[in-house]
Amino acid sequence: MDERNNNVENDVLVDDQNVEKADLHVEGIVEDNSPKGNKVAKPKKKKAIARKDMTMAQWTWHEMKRNKVAYLMILPFMLVFILFTVFPVGLSLVLSFTNFNMLSFSWDMFIGIDNYLRLFFEDDIFLLACKNTLVFAMITGPVSYILSFLVAWFINELPPRVRAVVTLVFYAPSISGAVYTIWGVLFSNDSYGWVNGTLMDLGFIDSPILWFYDENYAMPLCIVVALWMSLGTAFLSFIAGLQTIDKSLFEAAAVDGIKNRWQELWYITLPMMRPQLMFGAVMAITSSFGFGGVVTALCGFPSVNYSCHTIMHCLDDYGNQRWEVGYASAIAFVLFLIMIGANTLVNKMLSKVGQ
Amino acid sequence: MQKMRVRNHQVVLNRSVGGDAGIFFFLAIMGAFMFLPMIYVVVQSFKPLDELWMFPPKFIVMKPTPKNYVDLFTLLSDSWVPFSRYIFNTVLITAAGTFGNLVLSSLAAYAVSKIPFPGRKGVFWIIQRSLMFTSTVTAIANFMTLTRLGLMDNPLALIIPAWGSTMGLYLMKQFMDSSISDAVLESARLDGCSEFRTFWTIAMPMVKPAWLTLIIYSFQGLWNTGASAYIYSEQWKTLNYAITQITAGGIARAGASAAGSVLMMIVPILVFVISQSNIIETMASSGMKD
Numbered sequence: 001m002d003e004r005n006n007n008v009e010n011d012v013l014v015d016d017q018n019v020e021k022a023d024l025h026v027e028g029i030v031e032d033n034s035p036k037g038n039k040v041a042k043p044k045k046k047k048a049i050a051r052k053d054m055t056m057a058q059w060t061w062h063e064m065k066r067n068k069v070a071y072l073m074i075l076p077f078m079l080v081f082i083l084f085t086v087f088p089v090g091l092s093l094v095l096s097f098t099n100f101n102m103l104s105f106s107w108d109m110f111i112g113i114d115n116y117l118r119l120f121f122e123d124d125i126f127l128l129a130c131k132n133t134l135v136f137a138m139i140t141g142p143v144s145y146i147l148s149f150l151v152a153w154f155i156n157e158l159p160p161r162v163r164a165v166v167t168l169v170f171y172a173p174s175i176s177g178a179v180y181t182i183w184g185v186l187f188s189n190d191s192y193g194w195v196n197g198t199l200m201d202l203g204f205i206d207s208p209i210l211w212f213y214d215e216n217y218a219m220p221l222c223i224v225v226a227l228w229m230s231l232g233t234a235f236l237s238f239i240a241g242l243q244t245i246d247k248s249l250f251e252a253a254a255v256d257g258i259k260n261r262w263q264e265l266w267y268i269t270l271p272m273m274r275p276q277l278m279f280g281a282v283m284a285i286t287s288s289f290g291f292g293g294v295v296t297a298l299c300g301f302p303s304v305n306y307s308c309h310t311i312m313h314c315l316d317d318y319g320n321q322r323w324e325v326g327y328a329s330a331i332a333f334v335l336f337l338i339m340i341g342a343n344t345l346v347n348k349m350l351s352k353v354g355q
Numbered sequence: 356m357q358k359m360r361v362r363n364h365q366v367v368l369n370r371s372v373g374g375d376a377g378i379f380f381f382l383a384i385m386g387a388f389m390f391l392p393m394i395y396v397v398v399q400s401f402k403p404l405d406e407l408w409m410f411p412p413k414f415i416v417m418k419p420t421p422k423n424y425v426d427l428f429t430l431l432s433d434s435w436v437p438f439s440r441y442i443f444n445t446v447l448i449t450a451a452g453t454f455g456n457l458v459l460s461s462l463a464a465y466a467v468s469k470i471p472f473p474g475r476k477g478v479f480w481i482i483q484r485s486l487m488f489t490s491t492v493t494a495i496a497n498f499m500t501l502t503r504l505g506l507m508d509n510p511l512a513l514i515i516p517a518w519g520s521t522m523g524l525y526l527m528k529q530f531m532d533s534s535i536s537d538a539v540l541e542s543a544r545l546d547g548c549s550e551f552r553t554f555w556t557i558a559m560p561m562v563k564p565a566w567l568t569l570i571i572y573s574f575q576g577l578w579n580t581g582a583s584a585y586i587y588s589e590q591w592k593t594l595n596y597a598i599t600q601i602t603a604g605g606i607a608r609a610g611a612s613a614a615g616s617v618l619m620m621i622v623p624i625l626v627f628v629i630s631q632s633n634i635i636e637t638m639a640s641s642g643m644k645d
Binding site: 060063064067068069070071073074076077078079080081083084085086087088089091092102147150151154155157164166167168169170171172173175176177178179181182183185186191192193194197198200201228231233236237240241243244250253254258259260261263264275276278279282285286319325328336339340343 | 369371374378382385386390392410459462467471472473484485486495496497524529530532554564568575579595599613619624627631
């Protein structure tokens with residue numbers, strides 16, 4: 001635990017200790033014939049003094065040269081990342097202030113924040129989609145997050161073979177591609193669907209319920225399907241994280257007076273899992289706010305009376321159907337900001353874990 | 356002192372019997388919820404036509420038949436591009452995309468996590484934010500970029516962007532932060548080990564569970580690649596696309612559709628089963644060394 005805290009501090013301030021470390025490793029790589037072993041203490045002191053004589057810019061340059069291998073390491077990834085993520089995102093931010101349209105391909109219409117005004121004051125469907133997205137995310141996000149963690153934590157103590165099978169059972173729905181369409185078959189809107197057929201056979205209903213095409217049922221059913229598919233990457237990450245926790249910590253805790261599994265969870269497991277918890281939060285947020293394809297497949301597009309219309313559907317509508325790219329970019333940015341806001345909130349909450 | 360509970364010849368700390376039973380119950384219910392729909396797909400794919408459309412519907416199949424699979428393959432082999440070509444395309448895209456993503460993002464993750472170069476916090480900040488940007492909007496700009504690069508209608512248009520998937524980097528970086536101690540790397544550097552060798556021989560073996568998670572994640576996304584705006588010739592279309600086309604045929608193809616779903620889901624599940632057993636091996640061997 002302490003080790004990680006130290007790491008974080010090291011990241012924030014370049015304190016003397018860190019400087020010494022950096023010096024040491026240059027000693028190792030660059031000057032091959034330099035004295036090694038217990039003699040390293042001397043040069044390290046000299047350089048730590050030198051740091052105070054330098055301006056910030058000089059120091060940064062010095063550090064950049066010292067760690068130039070790091071830039072080489074991130075270069076290939078950054079090239080691809082900038083070309084296919086940063087540049088498009090920047091471009092769409094610019095486009096969100098224009099009425100750029102793929103069909104007419106005209107650029108010149110800089111319209112300021114008109115797109116954003118139109119979104120919030122004129123577009124009723126967008127506002128409805130915002131409401132739906134929030135309801136959806138508020139339920140599926142936290143529930144799937146907690147569910148992923150609980151299941152991962154519960155199965156962590158099973159014998160390895162049993163754990164492997166149980167992991168597969170829980171993880172399979174999220175990797176199986178379009179298998180979720182089976183929910184459309186189970187809840188099909190005719191009497192051949194399993195749920196309707198069974199209910200009618202038992203005499204609970206007289207005529208088939210439209211399920212995914214009924215305003216009252218569509219949203220709750222989509223939430224169920226979303227939860228069914230939600231034990232995904234975060235779940236795996238939790239499992240892997242739980243397995244890397246040092247078992248002796250639990251023994252030490254038992255000696256120190258931890259009495260049950262819930263105290264163990266709060267004081268040891270959760271704080272040790274913080275990196276995975278943060279990752280899981282990002283996953284839960286992106287999947288619950290970005291949920292759309294499944295709704296389209298099950299409820300059609302647009303869903304009945306827009307009952308399941310989410311921000312993703314608005315985006316798809318303007319971006320891929322009407323080709324109003326400027327307006328679609330504005331929608332994407334609003335969604336992006338909502339996600340970042342949610343993530344900041346979750347990270348604040350996670351920082352309180354174990355205290 | 357109270358009596359210790361023993362499970363598999365080991366002392367169990369802080370675990371009550373009631374809690375264990377409750378957890379078992381919870382897992383059983385959740386497991387049924389997760390598993391039954393999956394089973395139902397498989398069951399549907401073996402149902403003859405009259406059982407698919409019978410009332411009341413049954414959860415089980417009474418006269419299992421492979422006819423749906425035969426139908427699926429007949430339909431697939433009728434298309435003018437051979438079926439094997441779709442499989443080849445999907446395998447190529449999946450393998451090349453996953454491999455590139457693993458190499459590029461673990462290299463970058465190591466640098467961001469373990470080398471204190473100026474700007475690394477900025478790099479990580481951007482990557483973290485980018486996880487939340489929906490791909491729908493980047494698609495439009497990417498269309499222009501790929502056209503400019505001359506990669507249109509080329510599988511590279513699907514492979515190269517996958518290399519820059521930030522999920523893998525984020526995951527690796529988080530894992531390296533928590534599971535590689537700086538002291539180990541420091542001693543390697545003192546011994547004159549280059550940064551690249553430290554990365555490859557020391558850091559990478561320590562984060563095996565993270566790779567596997569990354570591989571599974573990347574694989575699953577690429578395997579399910581369907582119709583794409585970047586690819587328009589039939590000979591570069593993917594398997595998912597081919598199956599979707601065939602199963603879009605409505606009621607008469609309900610059985611073939613279920614068979615297609617089963618085919619598409621078997622591969623990611625198999626890959627997961629294989630790599631998961633690797634995770635367990637990794638964990639077991641790491642336990643022996645301590």
